Amino acid sequence: MRRSGSNDKNIFPMKIEELEKLLQNRFENNPDLSFTVYDHENKKIAVFFISYIVETQWVHESLVKTLLEGNEPWTNKAILNNIPLAAAAKKTKLQELLDGLLIGKVFVYIEGEDAALSYLLLKKEKRSLGQAETESLVLGPKVGFTESLITNLNMIRWNIRSENLVMEKYTVGKQEPREVRLVYIKSVANTSDINTMRQRLTELDIDNVDDSSVLMQYLEDSSRSIFPQFLSTELPDRFCYSISRGRIGVLVENSPTSIIAPSTFFSFFESTEDLYMRWNVGSFLRILRYLSFLLSTLLTPIYVSVVTFHYEIIPTSLLVNLGQSRAAVPFPPILEVLILELLIELLRESGARLPTKVGQTIGIVGGVVIGTAAVEAGITSNVLLIVVALSALASFTAPNYLMGTTVRLIRFPMIFLAGTLGIVGIVYGMSFLVVHLLKLTSIGRPYLAPIYPFRWEDLNKVIFRLPNDFQNKRFISYRPKKAIRYSKKDARKRRDIDE
């Protein structure tokens, strides 16, 4: 819609017939443009809008009725004073008219005036608030973002009631413009990070954005990496938690997923629930998630390498069991593992695509029936069944769905390395992974912070969570403007025993 430069000229005053022709021309083959001309006190008044994205009832009751009932000849000034509707504006350019029509504005033009008046009366169909589907919390707020940007902004405003909360507006997409909001707290967030994000948003030269996850891939530092570099979340709770700690959020119109940057590798294993729990329980859960990341990437490769090359590693008593369960299996270990891993992936994918009720049935059929049958048929061994099930289970503990899928995928190259080079291959794969993670950045901030570059003060927020009196600083690896949340002195008063 933003093609010609002539759209940016003042077009008023002009004849109403000309205006109608001009607009009909632009909305060719579109029966939805409603252009009505009223004759009132010898003055022609045009009211035009696109029918179904506007609250028609409001147009009739507040606008047209008042217009026709008046006794004086209307002027723009008179309309602005007499019509009981807020958010009025004068528009003079054709481009403004076109853009306005598309986002649900109603225009009033009185012949001879030098501007048209616009009123925002949009009607947007949206679903009501509900629980987030991809992320869930046991404790804490459960509501999720919806597809409506206004609803989302509303939720964030109610969560962070501070005048420092900024929601900058951007439009992304040349052909189908879409509203994007950059959300941050200006007294906390790092200025250079904000500028980087602004620059990336404004320099984006694409025709359309399908969803926030697509936008995320455009904005990321390395689009070739398997790891997501921005956190995405459906929970306003988590979004606000990150924003208030000095990170930057991006919301996209019509998308329930928000983007948070900068993010570290460790922030993908963080859940706001760690904060809601007691600190020791929270720390335990977090360490459990890291452990499950390792388990999920390493367990099956270790099985493959041990069974293929290094059965000496396993003590004799354990080896006997393993040997017995594998005795009937005719395949080499790597093939056996791949078959079972593929089975699990199929189950997961079908479970995700099918309706919830059927999905459960499939889960039981696939997991129990096929699993036991596969062992009885001698395709896989019992031990492997445990190993694969365990590592699949572990991969679902990541609170972030994107990271979960990444974790599941890294396992496959690891299996291949283990199948060809044994334990040496596994260590090589791990080393490669570490180097890769080291090289990644998230809007210029290192991905492995605070491990490298090392920040001792941040470790208590990342690897485990210490009680609140140790949390007097923000996550300083992101270099927030205000690093201190509250003074340490007040948080930890030292007292003698019997005082």
Next chain:
Amino acid sequence: MEINVKKKPDLEFRAFYVFFLIASIQIGVGILGVPRIVYLEAEHDGWISILLSYFYIVLVVWTMVYILRQYKNADILGIQVDLFGKWIGKILGTIYLIYFTIGLLSILITYIEVVKVYIFPDMDNYILGGLLLILAIYTVLGGIRIVVGVSFIFFFLTQWVHFLVIQPILNFDILHFQPVLKASFNEIVSGAKSTSYTMMGFELLFFIYPFIQNKQKTNKATQTAIGFSTAKTLVLTVVAVGYFSASQLTRREWPVLDLYKLQTFSFLERFDYVIVAEWMMVVIPNIVILMWLITYSAKRLFQISQKTTLYIIAIILFICTILISDHFFIQKIIDLSSAIGFWIVYVYPFLLLPWVWIKNRSRKRKGNEKHAKA
């Protein structure tokens, strides 16, 4: 060629990381064989040799830091050009370059040999050599920050290994060390000299100095690193001598690996497999740091882009790993590397010192003259 190094400020790192760089480049494949090598020279008085070499290295590092502090922001390549002129300076720099390449090659092929001896006797050299070089290229492409990061993270990923020494310590025999000072002074000195290959690597300081953010802490960080590596070497040597009998120790090529494999768990036997694989994480920082040094020096000396050197050196090393698989030839390369290293690392800084003094004095005199004229 500029004597002082100009670089972007975001390439700088804190002196804190110098500890990890030096500690990880010192501990490499060399340490696996140290107890035996020292034992061959100084028998059970090897621990004295290691302490002796430690005190010597402390002096060397002091000299190095002293030399570096005479300049604002220079590395050894610039200093040599400043002292000896463009041509001799560059030739001396090239010797460093060659020394690093040979060092890198020796690390690479020794590790491949260890893997072949312990895990895969039939494995072709090019598989592991190629994989390691790919990883090295991938890392070095990230620049100095990533190289530092690798040495930092891999340092922590490999420290658990030392807990495996607890088992042999429990079966330790103090009698193996008596009588003390049985070896002659000459034997102890040659024992100290034999550790030179293992303890080498702190010459790195000569090159990374311009990149250090808080330079006043350089000496402290380096000395700590050297103390740490020496302590590691000392403990391993003492434990090996205390645990193995004389004949057992002299027959083992890599006694340290045999020490580590004594520990067993109910779910894990044969720790040597795990350790040999894990040792890759010790070797990778070595390879990566040396690779970076080579590309960086080539750029400083001959203005070749770092990427070009990186690929060329990787290809040369890859061909070398394919060709070299004979144990004695590998030993020869290690000997060559340690022979060049001995002069470059342990003697050269002391030779450099008087030159720096002379240069300083003449510079001061010139300065004074200018001052007088003005």
